[in-house]
Amino acid sequence: xxxxxxxxxxxxxxLLAAAVGYTLxxxxxxxxxxxxxxxxxxxxxxxTDLNGQKHRLSDYEGKGVFLNFWATWCKPCEREMxxxxxxxxxxxxxxxxxxxxxxxxxxxxxxEFANRYQLQFPIVIDKDQQVMTAYGVNPLPITFLxxxxxxxxxxxxxxIPTEELLIELLEKIKP
Amino acid sequence: MNEVKCECGHVNPHGTILCEAxxxxxxxxxxxxxxxxxxxxEGSARRSQTYNKTFIDKIxxxxxxxxxxxxxxxxxxxASALGTVLPxxxxxxxxxxxxxxxxxxxxxxxxxxxxxxxxxxYSSWWYLILVASIGVSLVICSLDRVxxxxxxxxxxxxxxxDGFLKRQRVYGVTQLNNSEKPYDxxxxxxxxxxxxxxxxxxxxxxxxxxxxxxxxxxxHVGLIIFLIxxxxxxxxxxxxDQILWxxxxxxxVIPGTDSEYFLKNEKFTVEVYDKEKDKEVxxxxxxxxxxxxxxxxxxxxxxxxxxxxxAGEEAELEKVKDYSIQVNKPLKFEKFALxxxxxxxxxxxxMSFKLINKETEKEFGSLTVDxxxxxxxxxxxxxxxVNIISYFPDFQFGEDGKPMTKSRIPxxxxxxxxxxxxxxxxxxxxxxxxxxxxEPFGDxxxxxxxxxxxxxxVSALTVRKDxxxxxxxxxxxxxMIGVIQGSYWNHRRIWIRRxxxxxxxxxxxxxxxxxxxxxxxxxxxxxxxEEPIDQSIDEKKVNEEKVG
Numbered sequence: 215x216x217x218x219x220x221x222x223x224x225x226x227x228x229l230l231a232a233a234v235g236y237t238l239x240x241x242x243x244x245x246x247x248x249x250x251x252x253x254x255x256x257x258x259x260x261x262t263d264l265n266g267q268k269h270r271l272s273d274y275e276g277k278g279v280f281l282n283f284w285a286t287w288c289k290p291c292e293r294e295m296x297x298x299x300x301x302x303x304x305x306x307x308x309x310x311x312x313x314x315x316x317x318x319x320x321x322x323x324x325x326e327f328a329n330r331y332q333l334q335f336p337i338v339i340d341k342d343q344q345v346m347t348a349y350g351v352n353p354l355p356i357t358f359l360x361x362x363x364x365x366x367x368x369x370x371x372x373x374i375p376t377e378e379l380l381i382e383l384l385e386k387i388k389p
Numbered sequence: 390m391n392e393v394k395c396e397c398g399h400v401n402p403h404g405t406i407l408c409e410a411x412x413x414x415x416x417x418x419x420x421x422x423x424x425x426x427x428x429x430x431e432g433s434a435r436r437s438q439t440y441n442k443t444f445i446d447k448i449x450x451x452x453x454x455x456x457x458x459x460x461x462x463x464x465x466x467x468a469s470a471l472g473t474v475l476p477x478x479x480x481x482x483x484x485x486x487x488x489x490x491x492x493x494x495x496x497x498x499x500x501x502x503x504x505x506x507x508x509x510x511y512s513s514w515w516y517l518i519l520v521a522s523i524g525v526s527l528v529i530c531s532l533d534r535v536x537x538x539x540x541x542x543x544x545x546x547x548x549x550x551d552g553f554l555k556r557q558r559v560y561g562v563t564q565l566n567n568s569e570k571p572y573d574x575x576x577x578x579x580x581x582x583x584x585x586x587x588x589x590x591x592x593x594x595x596x597x598x599x600x601x602x603x604x605x606x607x608x609h610v611g612l613i614i615f616l617i618x619x620x621x622x623x624x625x626x627x628x629x630d631q632i633l634w635x636x637x638x639x640x641x642v643i644p645g646t647d648s649e650y651f652l653k654n655e656k657f658t659v660e661v662y663d664k665e666k667d668k669e670v671x672x673x674x675x676x677x678x679x680x681x682x683x684x685x686x687x688x689x690x691x692x693x694x695x696x697x698x699x700a701g702e703e704a705e706l707e708k709v710k711d712y713s714i715q716v717n718k719p720l721k722f723e724k725f726a727l728x729x730x731x732x733x734x735x736x737x738x739x740m741s742f743k744l745i746n747k748e749t750e751k752e753f754g755s756l757t758v759d760x761x762x763x764x765x766x767x768x769x770x771x772x773x774x775v776n777i778i779s780y781f782p783d784f785q786f787g788e789d790g791k792p793m794t795k796s797r798i799p800x801x802x803x804x805x806x807x808x809x810x811x812x813x814x815x816x817x818x819x820x821x822x823x824x825x826x827x828e829p830f831g832d833x834x835x836x837x838x839x840x841x842x843x844x845x846x847v848s849a850l851t852v853r854k855d856x857x858x859x860x861x862x863x864x865x866x867x868x869m870i871g872v873i874q875g876s877y878w879n880h881r882r883i884w885i886r887r888x889x890x891x892x893x894x895x896x897x898x899x900x901x902x903x904x905x906x907x908x909x910x911x912x913x914x915x916x917x918x919e920e921p922i923d924q925s926i927d928e929k930k931v932n933e934e935k936v937g
Contacts (some may be wrong), residue, residue, distance in 0.1 A: 220445060220446070223446065223449045224445050226528070226529070227448060227449065230525045233521075233617075233620065234518070234524075234525070236620075236623075237517065237521060237620045237623055238514060238517055238521075240620075240623030241512055241517060242514070257699070257700060258699040258700070259699050259701040260699055260700075260702045261701040270699070271699075272699075286794060286797075287793070287794045287797060318797060319797045320761065320762045320763055320780060321763075322777055322779070322780040323779075323782070323794070323797075325765075338701075340701060342640070342641060342642065343641070343642075344642050344700040345701045347648070347700070
């Protein structure tokens with residue numbers, strides 16, 4: 215009788231604790247759930263770059279992809295661009311591709327920006343914000359580090375303040 | 390721990406105050422004591438305070454206390470109220486980070502408010518734990534009370550211990566030798582009053598409305614289901630609440646639908662009441678308040694994606710339906726509803742310019758720029774053409790004095806044009822913004838003259854999916870059933886005990902004592918059995934006399 219009572223109480227308390235624990239966990243991850251997070255497979259996309267060439271994420275299987283979302287009006291994005299430009303060729307040779315996704319701006323504005331900074335890496339424009347929605351991007355800038363299997367290894371929110379940090383991030387996805 | 394065996398033979402759980410079967414008082418004072426019984430939970434062994442040995446028991450007993458439950462509710466109430474003193478983080482304008490905003494707007498109080506985490510109260514861990522603790526307390530309190538109460542009510546015998554009857558609030562003894570006839574009359578009358586009658590050895594227990602005792606517990610079950618409903622909101626896929634800003638003519642993917650549905654905004658309309666056109670009835674009101682909105686409407690087309698495409702790919706869309714979304718008339722599809730929630734009128738969409746000679750003002754053709762996606766080259770009259778070198782949709786001068794854009798929305802478009810004319814084949818540059826025309830070299834022969842704008846309205850829709858509503862609804866309904874069950878019925882019991890030429894009448898109800906006394910009056914009327922008295926009134930009088 216006594217034993218049974220203890221077992222019953224334990225079971226009920228465990229059930230209640232599980233429900234509370236789950237609610238807390240879900241509450242604190244609710245912003246992440248809809249988004250692409252660490253450990254998930256990066257959603258595939260096809261976007262066209264400034265030269266009219268199509269880039270499909272799944273075509274980069276076997277390579278690391280440094281996927282950066284940005285806009286010309288976003289100051290932190292602007293600041294990290296030169297670092298990316300500096301490292302682009304070096305890491306491309308090592309199998310890491312840098313792709314910059316501009317969020318729904320006009321070709322004119324993006325081209326002008328790319329010319330101003332002499333950007334080498336492919337810049338694709340997400341015209342109708344489908345890719346942005348699929349990746350749950352907000353706010354800019356945000357960078358997804360995708361490994362050779364298409365899995366998101368890390369997500370860097372906000373500016374990449376130093377070139378050292380950029381290199382560190384790029385190293386993570388070297389195949 | 391030993392169980393308690395009563396002299397009537399019934400075995401009670403440890404901690405019982407009144408025997409479940411006969412009502413004999415176990416604790417301290419003798420059965421002859423004059424004091425009235427505390428009949429809550431039938432004197433059953435609730436929450437067996439004595440099982441306090443293990444860690445589990447300690448937690449259990451903590452939550453089993455009603456006092457703890459009440460405090461949890463009070464603390465939650467106070468915290469909830471504090472959360473409304475200043476606006477929550479999600480409602481502050483995005484002009485500066487929350488950490489600065491509160492201090493800037495509300496001074497030291499704002500800073501304290503922010504530091505204590507009240508700016509994001511309702512999803513803070515401690516607030517959620519408070520609410521969850523109320524839920525836990527609810528479950529454990531209820532279990533600890535409803536089970537012993539059920540046992541006690543089920544085990545009760547017709548023949549109750551004298552001490553139990555004597556210490557009921559309504560109690561009376563009549564000396565009567567031949568009680569057969571009045572007894573039968575009373576029994577018949579009680580039956581007419583819809584009492585359930587049980588008899589044993591010439592004694593009687595009449596009972597009705599026992600199910601009203603379960604009211605509070607039914608109510609709690611409803612509350613718990615309600616809380617589960619709230620919890621379900623956090624489960625992915627159960628709840629979507631997003632905003633979709635969509636320009637006229639634009640087709641956009643609907644967020645939350647896994648890129649399966651697309652929406653096109655054909656037209657957005659705002660209508661206000663018009664004195665001329667609308668009924669005369671409205672005139673007075675309109676005079677008083679001026680502009681009154683009549684209608685906000687988005688005419689939309691819903692599309693479903695055909696086949697598999699990846700994001701960014703032009704999807705093949707299949708039209709599902711046309712619909713006009715108005716306030717409180719959402720577009721519904723599958724489990725989703727799109728509500729009209731906001732709008733922005735006359736957003737710039739296209740801008741026209743004409744190329745003119747500054748001196749002669751002669752025109753050499755015009756061009757129209759799509760502000761969301763401008764072309765770069767425009768051919769005008771033969772020999773004349775214009776290129777856009779730079780474009781700033783939301784123009785302002787940056788800290789470094791260079792033109793820049795604040796956003797991608799064309800709130801204040803500015804351009805750098807390069808004009809090619811037969812006189813100036815190498816091109817002239819000019820910077821053109823609204824009411825501004827800057828020439829970097831100051832000696833242009835031609836200029837781009839403003840030639841009109843085209844605007845579009847933008848509509849904001851709330852995308853809502855809520856699969857938790859039915860759970861919350863069922864919880865609410867059960868909650869109300871419990872309230873009704875507990876408030877509109879009373880659990881009434883009347884005991885009649887015959888012994889040695891005495892007839893004892895005692896009664897108990899969980900509420901509405903006036904009602905049961907009235908009922909007894911009718912039942913006993915003319916039977917020769919005296920109406921029992923309300924001992925609580927008696928007791929009060931005695932106390933008052935003592936004090937006096």
